Amino acid sequence: MDLSERQLQILQAVINDYVQNAEPVGSRSISKKYGLGVSPATIRNEMADLEEMGYLTHPHTSAGRIPSDKAYRLYVNNLMEKRSLSPQEQESITARLQADRDEFNATIRHAAELLSEITHLASFAMTPAINQDTLNFVKLLPVDERTVIMMIVAESGNINNTTLRVNVPYTAETLELISKTMTVHYKGRTIDEVLKDAIIEDIGTDIEAMNLFRGNVRPSFVRTLEDMLNVNLYMEGLTNIFSIPEYSSIDKARDFIELFTKKEEFARKMLSRGDGVIVTIGEENSDTMKDCSLITATYHVDGKLVGKIGVIGPTRMKYDEVTSIMEYLTNNLSESFRLGDGKDNK
Amino acid sequence: MDLSERQLQILQAVINDYVQNAEPVGSRSISKKYGLGVSPATIRNEMADLEEMGYLTHPHTSAGRIPSDKAYRLYVNNLMEKRSLSPQEQESITARLQADRDEFNATIRHAAELLSEITHLASFAMTPAINQDTLNFVKLLPVDERTVIMMIVAESGNINNTTLRVNVPYTAETLELISKTMTVHYKGRTIDEVLKDAIIEDIGTDIEAMNLFRGNVRPSFVRTLEDMLNVNLYMEGLTNIFSIPEYSSIDKARDFIELFTKKEEFARKMLSRGDGVIVTIGEENSDTMKDCSLITATYHVDGKLVGKIGVIGPTRMKYDEVTSIMEYLTNNLSESFRLGDGKDNK
DNA sequence: GTTAGCACTCACTTCATTAGAGTGCTAATT
DNA sequence: AATTAGCACTCTAATGAAGTGAGTGCTAAC
Numbered sequence: 001m002d003l004s005e006r007q008l009q010i011l012q013a014v015i016n017d018y019v020q021n022a023e024p025v026g027s028r029s030i031s032k033k034y035g036l037g038v039s040p041a042t043i044r045n046e047m048a049d050l051e052e053m054g055y056l057t058h059p060h061t062s063a064g065r066i067p068s069d070k071a072y073r074l075y076v077n078n079l080m081e082k083r084s085l086s087p088q089e090q091e092s093i094t095a096r097l098q099a100d101r102d103e104f105n106a107t108i109r110h111a112a113e114l115l116s117e118i119t120h121l122a123s124f125a126m127t128p129a130i131n132q133d134t135l136n137f138v139k140l141l142p143v144d145e146r147t148v149i150m151m152i153v154a155e156s157g158n159i160n161n162t163t164l165r166v167n168v169p170y171t172a173e174t175l176e177l178i179s180k181t182m183t184v185h186y187k188g189r190t191i192d193e194v195l196k197d198a199i200i201e202d203i204g205t206d207i208e209a210m211n212l213f214r215g216n217v218r219p220s221f222v223r224t225l226e227d228m229l230n231v232n233l234y235m236e237g238l239t240n241i242f243s244i245p246e247y248s249s250i251d252k253a254r255d256f257i258e259l260f261t262k263k264e265e266f267a268r269k270m271l272s273r274g275d276g277v278i279v280t281i282g283e284e285n286s287d288t289m290k291d292c293s294l295i296t297a298t299y300h301v302d303g304k305l306v307g308k309i310g311v312i313g314p315t316r317m318k319y320d321e322v323t324s325i326m327e328y329l330t331n332n333l334s335e336s337f338r339l340g341d342g343k344d345n346k
Numbered sequence: 347m348d349l350s351e352r353q354l355q356i357l358q359a360v361i362n363d364y365v366q367n368a369e370p371v372g373s374r375s376i377s378k379k380y381g382l383g384v385s386p387a388t389i390r391n392e393m394a395d396l397e398e399m400g401y402l403t404h405p406h407t408s409a410g411r412i413p414s415d416k417a418y419r420l421y422v423n424n425l426m427e428k429r430s431l432s433p434q435e436q437e438s439i440t441a442r443l444q445a446d447r448d449e450f451n452a453t454i455r456h457a458a459e460l461l462s463e464i465t466h467l468a469s470f471a472m473t474p475a476i477n478q479d480t481l482n483f484v485k486l487l488p489v490d491e492r493t494v495i496m497m498i499v500a501e502s503g504n505i506n507n508t509t510l511r512v513n514v515p516y517t518a519e520t521l522e523l524i525s526k527t528m529t530v531h532y533k534g535r536t537i538d539e540v541l542k543d544a545i546i547e548d549i550g551t552d553i554e555a556m557n558l559f560r561g562n563v564r565p566s567f568v569r570t571l572e573d574m575l576n577v578n579l580y581m582e583g584l585t586n587i588f589s590i591p592e593y594s595s596i597d598k599a600r601d602f603i604e605l606f607t608k609k610e611e612f613a614r615k616m617l618s619r620g621d622g623v624i625v626t627i628g629e630e631n632s633d634t635m636k637d638c639s640l641i642t643a644t645y646h647v648d649g650k651l652v653g654k655i656g657v658i659g660p661t662r663m664k665y666d667e668v669t670s671i672m673e674y675l676t677n678n679l680s681e682s683f684r685l686g687d688g689k690d691n692k
Numbered sequence: 693g694t695t696a697g698c699a700c701t702c703a704c705t706t707c708a709t710t711a712g713a714g715t716g717c718t719a720a721t722t
Numbered sequence: 723a724a725t726t727a728g729c730a731c732t733c734t735a736a737t738g739a740a741g742t743g744a745g746t747g748c749t750a751a752c
Contacts, residue, residue, distance in 0.1 A: 062702045062745050141487050161507035242600040254588040387726050408714050408733040
């Protein structure tokens with residue numbers, strides 16, 4: 001049951017008009033503004049058909065048509081064309097992102113800011129999830145009688161230091177022993193894996209090492225790994241949505257804000273999305289977001305670790321523009337984070 | 347020009363009623379509900395006087411009275427009585443806060459959550475500002491040929507580790523030399539002071555030490571100190587305000603949310619407030635908050651460092667309840683963070 | 693297959709009316 | 723001199739009727 005060429009044109013016209021004006025589109029205005037060369041009556045007939053097929057709806061009998069989620073889906077998949085960014089846009093993105101390339105987290109945050117400024121929507125950006133990162137080595141360094149530093153280094157180059165305050169005396173050899181044993185045990189395993197079922201209880205037969213390990217090293221190790229798993233999530237442009245007609249009622253606005261308030265939950269959801277630019281529209285989303293569209297895209301760090309940025313807005317949004325911007329932005333980010341560029345993921 | 351006993355009673359009645367119902371209070375309802383033993387007419391006369399003195403206002407001629415900021419100020423200073431918390435409230439606070447006493451940041455965050463849950467207002471909590479904390483020592487630890495850990499220890503016990511990747515070979519003696527020199531130089535100074543005008547350029551005459559210091563140690567040291575200055579700010583209960591009549595218009599709600607979006611600016615403002623429980627009402631606040639009341643309170647870590655929690659809501663709020671809760675909560679926090687209790691401010 | 697024409701629907705605006713809450717003033721009461 | 727009853731007056735909010743206009747759906751003609 002394919003759509004005719006003319007039906008596609010009409011559908012596109014309705015979408016364009018509605019996206020711009022946020023008001024139901026009538027047959028007359030389509031016939032006038034978009035030069036299809038047919039009368040309003042003909043368009044009415046076609047629109048009635050499109051409605052029957054589920055691409056358009058009616059708020060009430062005497063109102064114009066608005067696109068359904070299905071229509072947006074068709075538009076995103078087949079109709080829309082990639083927009084190329086204006087030189088100014090390109091430049092402003094490149095400039096803002098390169099400005100502090102050596103500060104990883106700050107850059108990610110800027111990306112989110114930038115995204116919400118350009119799109120006038122709510123946006124977010126997250127640092128890469130490193131639960132699939134593998135450990136390289138663990139090293140304990142003596143500081144003084146009561147203090148030891150534990151250094152955990154991952155394959156990706158990600159490093160984490162923690163200070164342990166120990167309450168028993170120790171020797172350099174003991175630290176060495178524990179470091180070696182842990183490294184042998186954990187090297188090459190992912191953090192996820194280690195946390196789930198590979199935390200060792202024993203460290204050998206040396207009683208001194210054993211005490212230190214059980215009393216101080218092991219608990220700190222677990223806590224630090226858990227800490228490393230947390231991605232940073234930056235959200236921006238929340239208040240943009242107040243100027244969007246869809247959220248002019250307090251209840252809608254509240255629901256939206258609430259979404260953004262539950263950071264952990266939100267981060268979890270976003271992490272489970274696939275790679276590349278992904279658009280989910282209205283009811284394709286989980287229930288809490290069924291009136292929104294969500295667009296996410298992924299960037300790469302050292303061509304390997306994967307971080308995400310995203311935009312949330314009403315289903316009525318400029319999909320072509322937003323997806324193009326996000327593609328450009330993520331390419332740019334990945335470029336900035338190519339091997340060796342002052343990655344400093346603390 | 348003092349207020350008569352009866353005027354105070356009437357004022358209090360108006361405040362109580364208005365705080366509860368969010369609607370202008372008429373003379374009749376006061377005479378009925380609050381047993382003052384006088385007729386509505388008398389109350390009307392008194393209210394007219396109170397209005398003249400600036401304690402009450404009129405939305406329009408045929409409406410009841412509502413309290414002005416001045417009235418709330420009088421109430422907070424002289425009229426309100428400290429509310430004692432119910433055993434359940436006390437218990438729920440104590441339980442929730444002690445639950446993870448060993449995780450400093452998590453506890454602070456819980457405090458904010460708790461506060462917004464109990465008061466049904468927007469709340470925040472910040473970790474202590476440590477810009478007045480003084481440095482104790484700096485230590486560089488060798489890891490491998492290209493890696494060094496820099497450990498910065500403050501008097502308060504606050505410790506910060508950073509990994510440096512060096513691109514020149516170094517010896518243990520060099521590290522020792524730099525550590526010593528820096529410690530001698532910085533010990534006893536506050537972080538603020540060091541950042542402002544005490545960053546040294548030279549480290550002595552040793553050329554190897556000099557290179558390492560200038561190329562790697564110094565920049566990281568500065569960045570780390572700056573990083574240590576940032577307080578963590580947790581905000582909770584933002585969406586509570588959507589159920590408050592004062593914020594039922596989108597514009598008001600937007601302004602409010604915007605306040606909370608600019609975290610850095612907000613943190614700075616809050617840091618400059620004094621100690622103890624402080625209430626600022628309506629126009630006593632800066633322009634962006636002139637329709638709100640803000641209540642902050644301070645807790646102590648090791649009886650020394652000072653952190654803040656706070657609540658923001660409409661000027662129409664239960665000042666007695668909120669201040670009592672905050673006092674209890676901060677006492678409890680300070681208690682939890684007394685010397686030696688697993689402080690782990692990472 | 694397309695279009696003109698027309699009756700019909702429905703939301704939105706405007707205007708007038710009404711009800712009710714509450715004040716402010718005056719004159720009577722204590 | 724303070725209090726109160728009484729009453730006219732003000733203003734908002736709610737209700738409803740009438741008109742407006744955008745837009746549809748259907749029919750019959752092209």
